[in-house]
Amino acid sequence: MLTTFKKHIETQLHFLQEAKLLVACSGGLDSMVLTHLCQSLNLNYSLAHCNYNLRADESDGDQKFVEEYALKNDCQAYLTSFNMDDYRNNTNSSIQLLARDLRYEWFNKLMQERNFDYVLTAHHADDSLETFLINLSRGTGIKGLTGIPEQNGNIVRPLLPFSREEILAFANSRQLKWREDSSNIETKYLRNKVRHKIVPLLKELQPNFLENFKLTQQNLFGTSKLVDVYATEIQDALFTDKNGVKNINIEELKKKKPLKDHLHLLFDPYGFGQWDDIEQLLDATSGKKIYSKTHQLTKNRDFLLLSEFRETDQKEYFFFEVDDLINEPISMKITQVDSISKNDSNVLYVDSEKLKYPLLLRKWNTGDYFYPLGMKGKKKLSKFFKDEKIDVLSKKNIWLLCSSEKIVWVVGKRADERFKVTENTNKILKFELH
Structure with missing residues (x-):
């Protein structure tokens, strides 16, 4: 695995070799393997560990484990702690989404303060499969079926080519130590249900399921890129930017067939999902609006106006x-x-x-x-x-x-x-x- 990982870095993620890296390290199997691989390749990395205080002594044990590993291996470790009960009382988000938002906010802060170039996370092929199945169960477009991206801005996931089985085998062969998160075996969480109940059944039905999935994912990703090229061409033809507001000629838009699929293609990136409502907006009276979380579409005579959503300022x-x-x-x-x-x-x-x-x-x-x-x-x-x-x-x-x-x-x-x-x-x- 080390040889394959080294080749992957050199050919696909070569920019990491000279970069200052922050490795998200929970102390679990995946992140400890990633840490060991970075150390083996002499990459310039530090560790970042979040203690969410959700598992009492177990959470503190994870933090102590990462601290001791960093001290033993002469590695810088950054640590932070969150009282999740305080955050949970002020939001409707699930605990998993809340924890994710908190850690990435902290990662971004560390990057700015300490001049890191990239954050590395230990997501692997099985994680991508789980994400695919979750998105599929909820209903999604082609973007949702392409799985976890290997790079999203300054977030990089260099373990995506590897399966959980490969990672475990490598860790055992190198006699690596890691911490087991007891919450990972609980099936009250959706991802854990998919991981422990659905994925094993799929692999039982088709032993090569994960490899076949990775090939399918590559095909979907390629198709997605082609769709992006077409979407850009359509936007260039239909969207006119005026003072930060995109003006879209309604009659020209109506010529695109099938219409609803083009509406999805053009407006999904701006957070919209009400395709029937947008189609009706094309023939509505001026002033009618439809909102996403980030943008608004407004009918104005022969045009749709696409702009960022801001609450109307009524102050005097x-x-x-x-x-x-x-x-x-x-x-x-x-x-x-x-x-x-x-x-x-x-x-x-x-x-x-x-x-x-x-x-x-x-x-x-x-x-x-x-x-x-x-x-x-x-x-x-x-x-x-x-x-x-x-x-x-x-x-x-x-x-x-x-x-x-x-x-x-x-x-x-x-x-x-x-x-x-x-x-x-x-x-x-x-x-x-x-």
Whole structure:
């Protein structure tokens, strides 16, 4: 196994040979074999051990084992401890997901503080098979069937080519020591049920099942790459980026057949899964939205607008006197000037004596109206936005400068006639966006 591992590093993961590595080490069989292999290849590595305090003395024993191993082998070990009961009371996540999030957050912190290049984890071929079966049972696309990736950013899994059986045999042949986690034999966890009940049966039905699975996984991975290339071509043709918002022509999108499969291809990477709802959104009225955890899709006339999801900011910001510079919620410089010297959509000149303090910065509300500069009479903001062809997402980012409930400026768009500078103005106030 050492020879095969060395060749795998040299041919597939050569970048690890000169890197500073952090090995996630629980003290169990897999992580101790990985640690031994890194030591045998003289890689530049340190150990990182998390104590979740879930198994009382057993958890402390794991930590002591890793500490003693590091001391004996002249290896740096980083240790951390989590009181999982405290974290568990503040989340709905399962204990396994919570532990995973905590350790990877800590790994990232260590990498930044200690300048590590990569984190190595001891996932192997059987882990990938278990992940495949779990995803298959829940319903998934091709991405979910490709198993655990060998590299995901700065996380690398160099043991993926090896089975649990190979790892155990290698550990016994080298008389390696490791700790047994008693929770691994409990079948109340889904992964353990798959590991102890389903996988052995599959291997019994087909002795070469794991090798056949690895071949199938390679084929799926190759197919996934081809799909990614096609998806990129479709996105390049349909998606137009405007100020960080992707505009998608609905009529062009509808031409893609089968439509629902293309919706999955294009929007699954952004966390969406409601394919019937997205299909209905194509013919919905403007303003209708669908959300994922990270993004939102908004219907705007003939386009879908894809943007990152942010809660609408409904805060109101008051200022009671003129400052040189306001930083919240937008950066704006306010000065008293003698004359109008610059005509720009980002600059507003007003008659200072017509303002009543405090001034207010807020978002627009249904029913808001103002008196557009250069026009007679009032106009609803909703009509103004429509005439200016301001889409529904951009409207949410527009601020209003108000004085005594009157709109002074649709910031960056249009001033109000009632506050304009005239020949009778004694004091001119200049507002300039930065």
